[in-house]
Amino acid sequence: MNEWLELILRWFHVIAGIAWIGSSFYFIALDLSLKQNKNLPPKSYGEAWQVHGGGFYHLVKYLVAPSKLPSELTWFKWEAYATWVSGFALLALIYYAGAELYMIDIIKYDFEKYEAVIISILGIIFGWLVYDMICRISLKTNVYTLILSIFILITIMSWIYSELFSYRGAFMQIGTVLGTIMVANVLMVIIPGQKKVVASLIKNETPDAKYGMVAKQRSLHNNYLTLPVIFIMISNHYPIIYATKYSWLIIPIILIIGALIRHFFNVKHTGIKPPYWIIFPIIILLSLSMFISNLGKPKLTKTNQNAHIIKIIPEPILTNAQEIIISKCSMCHAKEPLWDNMHSAPKQVMLETTEDILMNIENIYSQSVASFAMPPGNVSFLENHERAQIEELYLTILNLTKNK
């Protein structure tokens, strides 16, 4: 039942997100492609011609509002709301209900489940309030100051949560903070502004142009945040991205990369030659992320009593690693896990016999040697010298299979 519920929610969440981001991309591109023309109706700003699905579309944009309100208006808001609601439900179902696996890292802080949930929710609200305040204060100041302040806010939050929560929990927390900012922009700023404009039109007053400007600012932020948020949401399949010591630094880097990619397309859609140079900073930043994730992987110390034996004979390499894996992993990764409320091996990964271990060795390596993803929140205290022994086994197997 749980798995079904999770899948259905995820399905819904991804589809709502596609609808939202699709319309967001569409409108930004449309805005940028508008051309002015003397023959357009009064109060209009520009027009665009498009062809799609066998028909031609002629779109005209009114910066504040048309002189007369049309009888029917399509609003774009449910895509955003549905994305948030389904996303939050997923967060609650997976991360909050399973806080001891996905959020809490007892070595960092031994939170009670409910404490972790409260800290997460407070952070989501805090992120929005501070972001909103920065936007309001800096409406009159320089746009670069604004962007830099938001960037610093996210970087600091990313660091704080990586200190408080497990690596995976921290990553998802920042994704949620960013996603919430985007949806709150729609719910609290863009839509209320548009409602005020419609209300003044109904009263035959001239709407305040301020609402359009503020909405434009927020909608542009949403546009630039889209790619980083999606990156964070899908990165939980890749432990070497979210679960190494400096993973929190990867988030600000991805913010820059995502913004550069959006910038490329935004320029392209205005019809100007796009800035192909952005490929260079992107390559540099991606390499930097890879470097950071390698730098932050568990520091393996080989100074334990068995170290000298491991080097000489392959046999203890296997028995040592196997002993560690059985004692530190198989309370969950077993046909009948001993872990509370766990009814089958997570992801069908069983680590009980030698064959199990040999079959899963690459995945074991990426989850517990190349990153801190397993054990979740280090619940079973896997020590660094034990990780080293798992690595030893992995490398030995790698060598043996290569030589064959």
Ligand code: HEC
């Ligand atoms: C407290 C329970 C628990 C312990 C202990 C634990 N795991 Fe896991 N493991 C999980 C859960 C839960 C998942 C599923 C994670 C997810 O949904 O992405 C998982 C997933 C995995 C996967 C599959 C990852 C994937 O997405 O393909 C591997 C491999 C793995 N664990 C290895 C290990 C190793 C190696 C250890 C011991 C060093 C370990 N686990 C200890 C709970 C545990």
